[in-house]
Amino acid sequence: MPIEVAIFIEHIINGLTLGAFYALVTLGLSLIFGVARLVNFAHGDIFMVGGYTLFLLLNLSGVDLPYPLIILIVVVITAIVGLLVERVVIHPILNQSWRVQAVATLGISIVLQNLALILFTSDPKQTPTPYSRQIIEVMDIRISVQRLIVLVVVIVAFVGLQWFVKRTQLGKAMRAVSQNREMCQIVGIDVQRIAMLTFAISAGLAGLAAALMAPLFSVTPTMGLLITLKALAAVILGGLGQVNGAFYAAFLLGMIEALFGGYVSYQFRDVVSFGIFVLILFVRPQGLFGRKVGL
Secondary structure (H helix, E strand, O other): OOHHHHHHHHHHHHHHHHHHHHHHHHHHHHHHHHHHOOOOOOHHHHHHHHHHHHHHHHHOOOOOOOHHHHHHHHHHHHHHHHHHHHHHHHHHHOOOOHHHHHHHHHHHHHHHHHHHHHHHOOOOEEOOOHHHHOEEEEOOEEEEHHHHHHHHHHHHHHHHHHHHHHHOHHHHHHHHHHHOHHHHHHOOOOHHHHHHHHHHHHHHHHHHHHHHHHHHOEEOOOHHHHHHHHHHHHHHHHOOOOHHHHHHHHHHHHHHHHHHHHHOOOOOHHHHHHHHHHHHHHHOOOOOOOOOOOO
16 A cells, blocks of 8 residues: 555544544533533543543552453543532532633633642653554554544444433433423423433543543643633534534544644644634534534
């Protein structure tokens, strides 16, 4: 295979991996907005909590835990953090204006960042797994096993979430709340409980993203800010409240960044992705898949 073609395919695979990462984080953010009508600016910091949880499990446990079990533990811990955040901070202000909600979630973000800074310092932490070191080479195309795991798990998670939302009683309640919160309250659906469980699911998805992607990068206290902005960009591109649209938009951002970083400049890939995001909104202010808000 010509080396140029092999390099192009590697960039495509990297773009799919990056898009899968953004998609997992975006799914949670889109769920929260669709159900609770709230933009959680601390969502990326939940991802950061998952990254440090992975670091502790890999380096300080003293026990060689299997990687699938580590992933499960990270998801459970971040889901619990999401529940605590919802109960302590979000629950009292869920019916307040968006300004109050924005300030509250920004406050959560600052608190989590400073706690991480105190506990772990500002030094980047590495969380390599055996799979992040394993390289598969097929026809001159090189890819780490960790990236393949990311792609497979994200597809399974997306299909599982679709089944959950459309087939289970709780999922149907979440869809109903996203479409008409007042009517749900009238017919007896506990909107507060649905919002609480949505936060837990959202945080668990962020933890899953951390357990999968942190081994490919480093973990820092401030890493959540850019991740939140990227996820928010994907949510808006896909159409506010549209989970499927946000999922596809996240892959679009990942592909743009990977191709631009590979062929033009890695340093300016964020500028280009946000620039294209702004241009698309000039053409379609409602997003690529925008319609009436709802799951």
